[in-house]
Amino acid sequence: MIDESRVEAGALSATGVSAERVLEEVRELRASDAPTHGGRLFAYVYDPAVPGLDELAAAAHQESAHVNGLDPTAFPSLLAMENALVGAAGRVLGAGPGTTAPDVVGSVTSGGTESLILAVKTARDAHPEIAAPRIVVPSSAHAAFAKAAHYLRVALDVVPVSPETLRPDPAAVAAAIRPETVLVACSAPSYAHGVVDPVTQIAAAAAEAGVRCHVDACFGGWTLPYLRRLGEPVPPFDFAVPGVTSISVDLHKYAYAPKGVSVLLHRDASLRAPQYFAYADWPGYTMINPVIASTRSGGPIAAAYATLRHLGDEGYLRLTAITRDAVAGLADAVRAVDGLRLMAEPESTVVCFTATDGGPDLFVLVDELTARGWHTQPQLSYDGLPTSVHLTVTAAVAPRVAEFGPDLTDAVAAAQAAGPVALPPDLTALATSLTPDALTPELVAGLAAGLGMGGETDGAPLPERMAVVNTLLDAAPPALRERLLVEFVGLLQRPTW
Secondary structure, rough: OOOHOOOOOOOOOOOHHHHHHHHHHHHHHHOOOOOOOOOOOOOOOOOOOOOOOOHHHHHHHHHHHOEEEEOOOHHHHHHHHHHHHHHHHHHOOOOOOOOOOOOEEOOOOOOOOHHHHHHHHHHOOOOOOOOOOOEEEEEEOHHHHHHHHHHOOOEEEEEOEEOOOOOOOOOHHHOOOOOEEEEEEEOOOOOOOOOOOOHHHHHHHHHHOOOOEEEHHHHHHOOHHHHHOOOOOOOOOOOOOOOOOEEEEEEOOOOOOOOOOOOEEEOOOOHHHHHHHEOOOOOOEEEEEEOOOOEOOOOOHHHHHHHHHHHHHHHHHHHHHHHHHHHHHHHHHHHHHOOOOOOOOOOOEEEEEEEEEOOOOOOHHHHHHHHHOEEEEEEEEEOOOOEEEEEHHHHHHHHHHHHHHHHHHHHHHHHHHHHOOOOHHHHHHHHHHHHHHOOOOHHHHHHHHHHHOOOOOOHOOOOOOOHHHHHHHHOOHHHHHHHHHHHHHHHOOOOOO
């Protein structure tokens, strides 16, 4: 827990603080975070457990931290590193000389969300004649597509996924394409369940309609090609598939670069052209941006460049093999526990499981796993899909696999003994009857108090166990979930004066 007496309120001190004290404060603050290394955090971070890699990336970041990507003519080093990263991503994803996609171009972005927003923006701006553009996505597509649609005022047409296969029906995707559709998207793999959509059929339907097709490979695009090389049956998803016009892949995921670096690739330069923003109708410098940000630190790009150069193709193949074996071990651990079942047979780097009839309350199980040092990611029920637990598996998990099985068995037994979360009747009634517009500050405060949120007991604004919060959110329809999350996070984000 943070010793707040040793952390001065606010970041702006009256007279300045010594470097040693500042670093001590940062370390104290970091002590309350989930562990980013060690193979016990199954979300948010990607750890290859390669000795010296963090130090190399940090040193490269420091070398270019003050380089500004706003003007590549002033800082050609950054341009050279970006081009190298784009070329590497293109090579991994089936593009480049000697392939069916020799003219692929791309841009380095700050992360997968920016890559997806730009993919939607580029498709929208390619058709200025369409007054009300639309995009078609599976319900399993990353939420960043919905964010892009919201920001860019593009309508979102969502195609449901099968509860059995967790994939969309290509015929349903084709039927959803309208004259106003500017982009069709699919996932390789989907984040929630780790399955690869039927990219070949979806891309063919998009091409037949004359519409762009974007493959969101942000999460697993760097591992799927290596899994294929290791003999795994990875379905076609990259630029070898006709009709795929763009692909995104995050280097800060399974390329193991520090946050935040992603690459957005287009099959050729003409497809990328609408991505740029240029403006000269003002008295300052002429602005030309390939991505959303104007000023960009060169630090993350240099760190990614150093990481790729150091690990190399052979290193990534080795890390993917280690990760594949860890996935298999974790899946076996789930299969061995009564009351749990896999949502899908793993085909990437995800193990996702749910409870069988009579099985444990998954939200209680997640808390029990947390108490045993395993940080997993609960997923709420949605449109016929049950609640589930998501494990993002990295190479660092491999040495921990043998420990996970016994702890999972023990956690399930504890969750069964505790029983499911029983919300107070008034909270259940509110969750199932309220509309988002009916939420008042007083209602939000009452809900938060009932859930143990918003206080400062022991310096922690959240309850130690999250099962009751997740149960309330799961009981609410998606629109109310969104509003509740906004309000709850707003309670956490309060300034320190």
